[in-house]
Amino acid sequence: MRPGHRSRSAALALAALVSFTAAGVFAPDALAQSGGTLVIGLDQEPPTLDPHASPSAVTYQIIGSVTENLLYRGSDGKLAPWLAESWQSARDGRSVTFKLRRDVKFHDGTPFNAEAVKLNFDRIVDPKFKAGGARAAFATYAGSKVLDEYTLQVNFETPFSPFLNLAASGPLSIVSPKAVRESGDQVHTRPVGTGPFMVTEYVAKDHTTMVRNPAYTRKAPWSDRTGPAHLDTIVWKFVPEAGTRVTTLESGETQAIYAIPAQSLPRLEQNTGLRIEKIPWPGAPRIWLLNTTKPPLDDVRVRRAINYAVDKDALLATVAKGIALKAFAPLTAVMLDDPALRQAYPFDQAKAAALLAESGWQPGAGGIRTKAGQRLEILLNAIDYGGGPEPAVQLIQSSLRDVGIDVKLKTQARPPWYEDNYRCATHGPVMFLRSIDPDGLFSLFHSSFVGGNFNWSCVKNAKLDQLLEQGRREFDPAKRRAIYLSIEKLALEEALTVPLLDDLSVWAYRANVQGAKYNFNAYPVLSDVTIRR
């Protein structure tokens, strides 16, 4: 799980959204050309390629076809077997038993078995190791038990249903225990997995190279064919400057790039030699966490008024054209979508005004409302990236001014921005959270996370706590959905947040590059990719 707050704006009609299914249309095997090198330009260098150590999405974008997981969660959201052939959760919810495949070897020849998986999980909780995003999945881990060579039981102190989805996420992918033991520092640059590609080279601040694993004879869960990947080689180049990255795609120096800057999107979309693919992110959308403890936001009517008053269509049309959808709830639509959530807060300035009047805020001088001689001022915590706060925040400011709320921006560097969030010192920040399981809401709304990451609404609500804990105990998908729907409804009713934008993961390809697919995390899996010459 990973929070974010980077501004991504762009331009283009939403109709052009290419869903994964459309993007996945590709030639039958007979026509597909094997071989070739795909060069992909990324916006960042990963801090490490070790899936267990990384806190960063870019790691998993790169190794999505290098390391594999026990389970796979595809773009349809369904769990499928991967390195595990089947799985069974215990009736008390405190353990999950995985039956593993018997025909798998790591890239270094180490056999894959229950012992290897146990070593992986034990590594993540080892305090000396300092895990990254993976650690949160094992908050209540009570060890793994090897039942036989290919059967593993993973135990928890308390029932922990999010584990199934988390077992299908990049941070819990399985690496060779031998490589971990013996490769020293290289563990960060040469992850040794079981997947269709193998990392062979890493040049810091420049690129990393992976080649086809010829021994991959299985059917990858995203693929409809058996056998090794089509491409010979994939080179991931780290090109932080957006203008440069776009130019490399246009000149052919790269055949694909990630993170398209807003101003370049229309140009790239008009270029018939290129193709844009947009994938929805799981987790929490770009969202304003309203600090419920600081007046006047301690009044739920004011918080609701803000939800009615923010013009999301304007946000979409101006700062997020083509790179986001409208957000309705604390989880993105791909996580949980329901008409009740979509209808919660339509843009309605009259309703906002009525709610503010009801809570005693009357129109005052200069169009700003007042109550008992006090102006209606809200302090929004914003990060300055060098060019001022993100545009979305400025748009909120003008939206709320229309209903008589004076939003002041506390634009500051990231460190004091975090500090203010921990201390609940402002009326809250705009942020987003990447999470494959709806349990991501736990860190957002559970009272134990006030003062830490990320309960920056500073909410302590017994009902919410209880529902969030219940979500962790429930294994039945339908019942889980109902629980998280009630959590979202409660969050909306209490107006703990202002959902703003569902960001999309935007990739651009040369038109002759076909067959990229994406897992539920919105990370690419590339074994079916071909390059037509």
Add this chain to the structure above:
Amino acid sequence: MLTYLGRRFLAVIPVLFGVTLAVFSMLFLVPGDPVKMMLAEFVTTPDQIEQMRAQLHLDEPILKQYGRFVGNALRGDLGTSIRSRRAVSTEIGENVGSTAQLALASMAVAVAIGVPLGLMAALLRNSWFDAGSMIVALLGVSMPSFWLGLLMIVAFSLHLGWFPATGGGDLWHLVLPSVTLGMIASAIIARLTRSSMLEVLGQDYVRTARAKGLAWWGVVVRHALKNALIPVITIFGLQFGNLLAGAVIVETVFSRPGLGRLIVGGILAKDFPLVQGTVLFVATAYVMINVLVDIAYAFVDPRIRFG
């Protein structure tokens, strides 16, 4: 001469002391709790934050922390990067070569363009060439390197397809970044060469040399230019600092490995040990290069040694 050298090196000690102090206090001058910043990307409870604080010795008295920092730095231990978990000295080692390559190549470009341009402008004073070259130099001084870099990429990579836009490694990849950085530095060198040359050309010994009947070019190159370049050498040392600063931007625009990108990445990731270590290294390198320039200066101009 030895006294001069000795004095120069002794003067370095307080400077480096100041550098360590500045770099160390960075951690405390930046608002916000460093530990919380480092953990900012993770789901954390207040307990975990305190654990991390103890692991990094940030719960110790400040003086003790400073002593540890300087002591470790003297042993070459610049700490471990929070983000990559590798030794900061290893990361510097991986990147220093690329930046040195870029700095030297762009310095060569700067000299190759700047000195002849300044020289010609001084010799053809008040001509259209003089005016034209100084306008170009003014543009060069005022041109932001990221903008020039992007122009270079659009022209020579996208449209002409002569050079790759990104990456490090061979000389081919070095052309666009070093020309970008060198052109900007050349503007300063051209202006300085011109003014220094004009001053020297007005000196008595130049007139004497001409009066003796020496060939005009001989006077210019052997008498005038040699003396005119003394202040230009000084500016090399100072320009080196500018080149490092420019490298921060140019390395990012051209996606080249290097110290500049290392620092930028460290700052963005709130990776304090990495930023501290790299800044300390770069500052020390800058100080040492200026000492070397001072020494070179003394060799070229004997008045410095005895003055």
